[in-house]
Amino acid sequence: MRFYGLTLLALSCLVAFPGSTAVQLAPIRVFSANGTQASNFALELRGVIRQVPVDQLEKLVQTYLLNDAEFQGLIRVVNSLPAYRFIRQVGNQPEVRQLQQWITQQLILSGGSPKIFEYLELEIKIFNKYPYWSQIVSGIQGFQQEFVQIYPVQLIRSLLEPSSTQTSPLLSELWRRLVALRPVYERVIASPQGKAITGELQRVGLDINGVDSLIRYQFGWSNATWGVPSYDYSDNLYY
Template sequence: MQIPAAWTLVGLCCLVAVTYSAQLAPIRAAAAAPRPGPPPSTLALELRSIFRQIPRKQIEKLVQAYILNDEEFQGVVRDINSLQAYRLSRQLAAQPEVRQLLQWLSQQLILSGSSLKIFEDLELEIKVINKYPQASQLVNGIRGFELEFFQIYPLELIRSLLEPSATQSSPALAELWRRLVALLPAYERVTGSPPGKLFIQKLQTRGVAVQDVDALIRYQFGWSNATLGGADYPGYDYLYY
C-alpha cells in the first residue's frame, strides 16, 4: 500500500513540529536543594556550650590579682602544686570510678571528632608581670578570694546544664551526669585516706575554708543539695533532685 505524498508531507511536518517544540520547551528550574539543618549535637559540642558559661577571663583576672599580690594565696597555690598534691591527684585518677569515666569520656569525644584535650579550654593563663600593683590594696587573703570566686562562678547554672531535666534531655549528658554522680565513693576514699587528711589539714592551716570548698564540689557533681552557709555567699538551693 502506497502512502500518498501529501500524507507523507503532513507526517514529516508533524514530526518536525513535535521535535522543534520539544527543543524549545521552557527549562524547568531544578528543585532547590534542601537547606542543611544544624549539625547533630555531639557531646563535644554540648561540653563546649557549657564551658562557654564559665567566666574564664574573670576567673583568670581574679587568680592573677591574688597570685601576684597576696601571700596567703601564694602559699595555697604552692601547696596545690606540691608533690604531695600531685600524688593525691594520681591516687584519685587511679580509682576505678574515675578510670571508667575517663575511658568512656575519651571514647565519646573521639566519636564526636574531639578528644580529652577539649578540657584544655578550662585552663587558666596567668601572666607573671604585675601591671596593676594597686591590686595589692584589693586582695583580702584566702577568705577574700573564696568569697569573690563564689560570686562569679555560676555554680547553679553549670549544674542545671549538666543534670538531666525538662530542658536538658541529651542522652550523652545524662550518661555523663550519671557517671559524675558515681564518683562520690572515689572522692571520699581519697579525701578520707591518711595522705588526703594530711593535705586537707595543711589547707586548713593556710586558712582555706575546706568545708565550703567541699560543699561546692558536692553540689556541683550532684552528691549533695546542701547550700553554702553564711550571708556572705550567693544563695543557691536545689529543691528537686
C-alpha cells in the same frame, strides 16, 4: 607560668586527662534511627565548658597570686609533692579511669578531642596588669568569696543535670556517671593522703567545708548549700 585555679583543680581532678591526648578529628555526623541528626557530645560538652568564665577567673587568680602572701602560701601547698601525689591517687581510681575512658570515647565518636578541656587552663603573667591590684586582695577568704561570685556553679549543674531543658542522652549519662563518683570522692578524702592534704590546706586558711560543699553541689551529691530540696542519687549508682 600556667596554673589551674584552685577549685577548678579540685573539680577537674575527677575528669582530668593526661597531657598526651588524641589529635583533633574531623567532625562526624551521627544520625538517630529516624534519620534526624543526633546530639553531638563534643559540641554539647564544649558548650558547658565554655560557660566557665576563664578570663575572669584568670584575672582573679593572677591578682591574688601576685599580691597576697596568704594566697601564695596556699598555692605552694597546692603545688607541693604531696598534693601532686594526691591528685595522681584520685586519677588512678578505677572508677575515675573508667569515666575518663568513656568521655574520651564519646568525644572521639562525635568528632571531638579531650583537648577541649584545655580551655580551662589559666595562663598567669608575673606582673600586675593594673597598679591597684595590690590594694584589693584580702587573703584566702577574700579569694574564696570572689571565686564563688564568679564561678557559675548553678549554671554548670543545670546544663549537665537532666531536666526539661537538658534532654541530651549523652550529657545525662555523663551526669549519672559523675553522680556515681561520690563514693570515690569520699574514699580518697578519707584516705591518709587525703586527710593530710586537706589538713594542710585548712592549716593555711582555706575553708575546706566551703570547697567541699561546692564540689558536692556541682556533682549532684548534695543540694544543702544552695537552699533547695535535697535529694540522693545513691539508689542509681551503676555503670
